[in-house]
Amino acid sequence: MFMKVKSCAAYTSLFLSASLLLITTLAYILKFDSMMAVTFFPAWLWLIPGLAFAFLALLHKRRPALIMICCWLLFLILMVEEVHTIGRGLFINEQKIESLRQQGKALRVIALNCAGANADAAKEAISYKPDILMLTESPSKADAGKLAKELFGTQAAMAWDHEATIIARGTVISRSLDKHSAAFMTMARITLQNGCQIETISARLLPAYIGLNLFSPYNWKLHRENRIEHHKQISKVLEQIKLVPESMPIIFGGDLNVVAADGSLNPLKPRLRDCVRSAGVGWPNTAPNEIPLVRIDQIWTSLHFKVLSARAVKTQNSDHRMLICDLQLK
Numbered sequence: 001m002f003m004k005v006k007s008c009a010a011y012t013s014l015f016l017s018a019s020l021l022l023i024t025t026l027a028y029i030l031k032f033d034s035m036m037a038v039t040f041f042p043a044w045l046w047l048i049p050g051l052a053f054a055f056l057a058l059l060h061k062r063r064p065a066l067i068m069i070c071c072w073l074l075f076l077i078l079m080v081e082e083v084h085t086i087g088r089g090l091f092i093n094e095q096k097i098e099s100l101r102q103q104g105k106a107l108r109v110i111a112l113n114c115a116g117a118n119a120d121a122a123k124e125a126i127s128y129k130p131d132i133l134m135l136t137e138s139p140s141k142a143d144a145g146k147l148a149k150e151l152f153g154t155q156a157a158m159a160w161d162h163e164a165t166i167i168a169r170g171t172v173i174s175r176s177l178d179k180h181s182a183a184f185m186t187m188a189r190i191t192l193q194n195g196c197q198i199e200t201i202s203a204r205l206l207p208a209y210i211g212l213n214l215f216s217p218y219n220w221k222l223h224r225e226n227r228i229e230h231h232k233q234i235s236k237v238l239e240q241i242k243l244v245p246e247s248m249p250i251i252f253g254g255d256l257n258v259v260a261a262d263g264s265l266n267p268l269k270p271r272l273r274d275c276v277r278s279a280g281v282g283w284p285n286t287a288p289n290e291i292p293l294v295r296i297d298q299i300w301t302s303l304h305f306k307v308l309s310a311r312a313v314k315t316q317n318s319d320h321r322m323l324i325c326d327l328q329l330k
Helices: 002-030 033-039 043-056 062-079 081-089 094-102 119-123 141-155 217-242 263-268 275-279
Strands: 107-113 132-136 156-159 164-169 171-174 185-191 197-204 250-255 272-274 297-302 305-313 322-329
Touching: 002 033, 002 043, 002 062, 033 217, 043 062, 062 081, 081 275, 094 305, 094 322, 107 119, 107 250, 107 297, 119 141, 132 141, 132 197, 132 250, 141 156, 141 164, 156 171, 156 185, 164 171, 164 185, 164 197, 185 217, 197 217, 217 250, 217 263, 250 322, 263 297, 272 275, 275 297, 275 305, 275 322, 297 305, 297 322
Parallel strands: 107 132, 197 250
Antiparallel strands: 107 322, 132 164, 156 164, 171 185, 185 197, 250 297, 272 297, 305 322
8 A cells, every 4th residue: 555655656746747847848938928927937947846756756666757857857958048058158268259359350248237227336347348338227327428438438429318328439329219119228329430330229128027926827917917018118129120221230138127038039039139049158147146047138139240258247236247248240
């Protein structure tokens, strides 16, 4: 009788592990709005309960449990981007990138959330010597102007808004946006010193709904509604991108307030691509700063650029990490 109970418990554990694997895999692949309560979590987090159930069955159903463990390891390889960025970081040639930057052949773009207009947070970007700085939750216009001059001197230019700001060396011509778009993004055409023109969009999308109770239907509803609002905002971004000539390089980034696996970002493809997915190195997540679990600060570029590296750097005065991307025009 006791053995039957153990066997039943093992089969139950395997069933729970397999069910969780199937649900999470489909959720991350299909990215349905209705599954946002699942994909809100980083993919690697689901390995904890999934493997726990599989290991519970290991003593009594060894072969099927081992198969289930292998399936979860496959999920780790295919679905968890941190595995790829950490591995890629072992082979990055930072000296080569710095050499390209010194020769003027590479461009550094930084995206940083300033934690409620904290000027000290914005100043942390100075030591990393960006060519283009995209701030969200921007410091005051006066503080942003001082930062621009400190970065680029008399060559500084800026397009400012309290939600999103663009600072660059060269000239910056702000784009006129409708009130719905202007509420969360700033768009400008940058002309760098070498004459290169880049259409740039800095944005702070609607803050994500943070609900962890997967047993609450209301929680699932609010996650879905939040995703729908993000769809609407990304549609506004796409409206502006469609007005940009195909020959013009584009950089879009900021605090997108959506996790990297979020389906609302899919419409940005194929014209834009996520820099971290292309060449991210190290631990890529940006929030919260002390224990970065999710990658909500992102930079996307058009295919005019080759992404040399993209990395998240811990900050002292923000609740987000700083995202640093090195790019090279093809």
